[in-house]
Amino acid sequence: MGKYSIKELEKLSGIKAHTIRIWEKRYKVITPKRTPTNIRYYSDDDLKKILNISILNNHGHKISKIASLSTSEMYRQVAELSTEESNFELLIDELTICMIELDEAKFDKLLSNYIVRFGFESTVTDIVYPFLEKIGILWLSNNITPIQEHFISNLVKQKIIVAIDGLAINTQKDADKIVLFLPEEELHELALLFFNYLLKKIGYKTFYLGQAVPLRDLEEVVKALKPRYLVTCITYFPKGESLEEFITLLSEKFHNSELYITGKPVFDLDIKFPKNTHIFQNAKDLKNIFYLKS
Incomplete structure (x- = not known):
């Protein structure tokens, strides 16, 4: 299980640390835990919830309304948004949640859907690359395991290899x-x-x-x-x-x-x-x- 500081939550979700603290107190959206030395930290579940809250909030949903939703209802509304919107930040957050959950089937399905919607090249440059940069924060803070790293790398690698196999080979002798x-x-x-x-x-x-x-x-x-x-x-x-x-x-x-x-x-x-x-x-x-x- 990951242990995140509030600054890491801020970097991953785009929500200011000050705002997260206000939402904690006013709406009880997440509850930080404490180490034996009384240092606050957040779990994987807290990160997933904050990412989903961020998605809905960025699409015009008021925090008071979001806070009243059950976890399953919140996830359902985010899923509906992702099929309607072409906002890459939303899609990157979806991949991040799949990685945390090690949900291979959903990760693969999302990637395949993005490729159909945006094309392979745009999916990699506009979604996969920014996603890998974003989860670099997790590597730096030791909140991503080797299993998660291999899980992500292998799934993305498979997609790229399939795309390469679909290209024609240049057979001209004088080709560079x-x-x-x-x-x-x-x-x-x-x-x-x-x-x-x-x-x-x-x-x-x-x-x-x-x-x-x-x-x-x-x-x-x-x-x-x-x-x-x-x-x-x-x-x-x-x-x-x-x-x-x-x-x-x-x-x-x-x-x-x-x-x-x-x-x-x-x-x-x-x-x-x-x-x-x-x-x-x-x-x-x-x-x-x-x-x-x-």
Whole structure:
């Protein structure tokens, strides 16, 4: 069971901590618990309720009316809203609740419905990515378990793989080749998988190597394929090692290719990158760059 501070509830729900405290006292919508050292905290059930209250309140329902609803009635009204509205924040909150409950069937159904309504690409960029950023708060506060992380990652991964399989393969011999890889110890591949989808959809000949690729193996692949571009994402880099030196090494070893890199540790570097190394912000940025090149 998760234990959330009021600040974490504020970040996840968008409701100010001051407002949550007023609603606690006036409407008894949730009741915080206390640790043995008298520190207030909130449970998973409290978070789910606050998320649902936030959804209804943001759609014009007065808090006094919401507070009078039973939990099941509140959930029913939220479900009705989600089928009528195209508000992405509402849909992101729905996915968050499914994750907390480990409700695989509902999570999968919601994702499938979003894909039908908004298209695969928009679902990932406008709903899934912001959702993953939002639950990053749960990772940072240790309120998400490895089970929940794997549950979410695998379901989203399945959708992306199915979408990639549905794309045509470029069979032209002179088509530009792109190798996508994650460095050693880098395991978070959802973003890279989606990059593969976007680049393949544009019409590039992509070669997806996946997570934790040893540098020696990457050298062999590049030597054999001679790709014009390399694309990677760095979200983790071992302490005590130099990310700047690693990027310089990549640029030197693969000097005949253009290297495209993204990831927060890369953004935080205050350096002049090598000539054949380019930094991009996100999936939309990558799509725009390579669409213009095609």
